[in-house]
Amino acid sequence: MDKNYFIEYYKLEREHWWFKARMEILRTHVQSLNLPQPLKILNVGVASGATTLMLQEFGEVTSLEYDADCVKYIQNTLPGFQIDHGTILKLPYETDSFDLVCAFDVLEHVDDDKLSVSELKRVCKSGKNIIITVPYLMLLWGQHDVVNHHLRRYTLRQVKNLFKTDGEIIYSTFFNFWLFPLIAFFRIISNILPKNFMRKNKQAGSDFSVYQPRWIEQFFFSIMCSEKQFIKNKRSLPVGLSVLVSFRKK
Secondary structure, eight states, X not given: OOHHHHHHHHHHHXXXXXXXXXXXXXXXXXXXXXXXXXXXXXXXXXXXSHHHHHHTTTEXXXXXXXXXXXXHHHHHXXXXXXXXXXXXXXXXXXXXXXXXXXXXXXXXXXXXXXXXHHHHHHHEEEEEEEEEXXXXXXXXXXXXXXXXXXXXXXXXXXXXXXXXXXXXXXXXXXXXXXXXXXXHHHHHHHHHSHHHHOOSTTXXXXXXXXXXXXXXXXHHHHHHHTTHHHHHTTOOBSOOXXXXXXXXXX
């Protein structure tokens, strides 16, 4: 990927309302599991490293990233940040190594998602947890997916089928529920009139411009972030832009 993409993505994960709200949702879900701490955690597909910094609140985190240029950029940008270069298709770690294995928006980038999930299960200790998120529904495929090198979007059933052996799904939900009608409408319209909605300069962000008036950013953040209360109480939202699944290995 282009270096400018990494620079933009680094900023987005720390400043854009969607990434900040997603981070709060992920943090809330990890907290809701009430896992004994400190945890030994694997974070696969760390991108700019923001999710690793969040997971460090719960224990020792091992970070893995596939893109070699991204690894170099993060190492140069965050001195002292430990990040391994490798692939989810063959994780460079021993079997039964981690208390918590995370892959946030990773499976949609990989050709063989079944093998990927098998590897996540392999390195997870027995009785411990895996958390994944993926984008929902191919009907919502758009320029966002192209820019971010996605190969697919998922239904909830497809995700559950990936995790149907070697343990149980202890929680699943959609998120980005309140904004789903607005963004779904935007995606469908952008597919009908793609030239009017194409991002310039291969922007990495969400369907909304990276630079919005502050009150609009805060408005969208507050709406999406309000879903934390459902996540905290392990109540499942009926639809959304993304799927979250927690799995416990036998």
